[in-house]
Amino acid sequence: MGNDNSLSPEELSRYSRHIRLPQVGVEGQERLRRARVLVIGMGGLGSPVSLYLAAGGVGTLGLADFDKVEEHNLQRQVLHTQAAVGHAKIDSAAERLRALNRGCNLELHRGGITLDNAVELISQYDLVVDGSDNFPTRYLVNDAAYFARRPLVYGSIFQFEGQVSVFDPHTGGPCYRCLFPQIPEPGTVPNCEQAGVFGALCGIVGSHQAMEALKLLLGIGESLRGRLLVVDALNARFPTLNLKKDPHCPLCGSEPSISGLHPGNYEFSCETDKEPQTEEAQMEIDIHTAQARHTSGDAPVLLDVREGFEREICHIPGSSHIPLGQLPAQADALPRDAEIIVYCHHGARSLRAAKFLRERGFDKAISMAGGIDQWAREIDPSMTRY
Numbered sequence: 520m521g522n523d524n525s526l527s528p529e530e531l532s533r534y535s536r537h538i539r540l541p542q543v544g545v546e547g548q549e550r551l552r553r554a555r556v557l558v559i560g561m562g563g564l565g566s567p568v569s570l571y572l573a574a575g576g577v578g579t580l581g582l583a584d585f586d587k588v589e590e591h592n593l594q595r596q597v598l599h600t601q602a603a604v605g606h607a608k609i610d611s612a613a614e615r616l617r618a619l620n621r622g623c624n625l626e627l628h629r630g631g632i633t634l635d636n637a638v639e640l641i642s643q644y645d646l647v648v649d650g651s652d653n654f655p656t657r658y659l660v661n662d663a664a665y666f667a668r669r670p671l672v673y674g675s676i677f678q679f680e681g682q683v684s685v686f687d688p689h690t691g692g693p694c695y696r697c698l699f700p701q702i703p704e705p706g707t708v709p710n711c712e713q714a715g716v717f718g719a720l721c722g723i724v725g726s727h728q729a730m731e732a733l734k735l736l737l738g739i740g741e742s743l744r745g746r747l748l749v750v751d752a753l754n755a756r757f758p759t760l761n762l763k764k765d766p767h768c769p770l771c772g773s774e775p776s777i778s779g780l781h782p783g784n785y786e787f788s789c790e791t792d793k794e795p796q797t798e799e800a801q802m803e804i805d806i807h808t809a810q811a812r813h814t815s816g817d818a819p820v821l822l823d824v825r826e827g828f829e830r831e832i833c834h835i836p837g838s839s840h841i842p843l844g845q846l847p848a849q850a851d852a853l854p855r856d857a858e859i860i861v862y863c864h865h866g867a868r869s870l871r872a873a874k875f876l877r878e879r880g881f882d883k884a885i886s887m888a889g890g891i892d893q894w895a896r897e898i899d900p901s902m903t904r905y
């Protein structure tokens with residue numbers, strides 16, 4: 520690829536199916552080559568987003584991610600291969616995208632997006648596409664894009680549902696906080712470890728984000744600015760809701776309470792029903808103490824409250840099993856005077872179960888903090904993680 524503005528014969532050939540479209544043409548394709556797009560997250564959404572932007576001829580892609588590829592990512596994060604498990608997602612992504620289009624210039628931001636770099640990072644690009652999977656990052660990207668005065672292509676996924684929109688509050692459109700002013704309180708959204716997400720949904724939502732980004736860069740069509748596309752993939756319905764800018768928005772409203780990126784605005788815990796620390800401490804046991812009790816002479820009941828499919832992936836030998844949802848019906852089968860150590864994947868469901876059991880008179884019910892995932896990391900590395 521030359522440094523001058525005109526496309527080479529190879530590029531004219533490569534992008535000929537774009538160029539034949541009157542809405543794109545040679546001029547549009549050259550515009551894409553000059554474009555700089557930042558993609559946050561190389562996961563389920565970042566995969567189709569970056570693949571289509573690189574394939575489509577966007578000249579410079581900034582990639583931001585700090586995570587490593589894990590086996591359970593491969594069900595939906597199509598950038599990454601089996602061989603990349605254990606490696607940095609950003610390296611895996613760069614390798615794949617270079618193989619796809621060596622004419623696409625990649626800028627790698629290995630620390631991901633943070634409070635300290637967000638505004639400066641986004642300012643270096645024409646627009647930002649958010650493929651993050653958590654609330655703190657989503658709010659951080661929304662706010663930083665506003666302060667950097669760059670359009671944001673938003674996408675999110677949950678189970679079989681997705682959302683896509685374009686936020687550009689600096690030109691008068693609504694922002695994410697116009698819809699959802701604050702990070703949700705813990706307990707008001709479903710527990711992260713229980714949620715699940717359908718893999719192909721990421722392709723639908725991420726490809727739509729890529730489409731919106733390309734349209735914005737080309738200046739064609741009608742964008743999702745001021746509209747929220749809802750993807751109900753399970754029922755194949757795609758309603759579009761009209762969004763209004765909220766004059767009382769804490770970020771882009773007339774009297775904003777958010778004037779910069781302050782740490783307190785981006786805190787969120789996945790754990791539901793968080794109780795005061797002291798009460799919680801009495802109801803939790805660490806994995807090493809739990810193991811010692813489990814292997815002692817008068818071993819307690821070790822109770823797995825995960826779903827059946829999770830137990831098939833891995834379980835602690837010698838444990839019994841009652842899924843959390845069946846606990847109310849089956850609790851009476853448990854010995855009332857014995858110590859019951861409850862465990863789940865990460866320790867959130869088991870804490871709920873321990874509280875429930877105590878309310879039912881099982882005074883020695885206790886939750887194993889960290890769950891089987893921490894057990895697999897620190898006690899039994901041969902155990903399959905998910």
Ligand SMILES: [Zn+2]
Nearest residue numbers: 694697768771
């Ligand atoms: Zn707003």
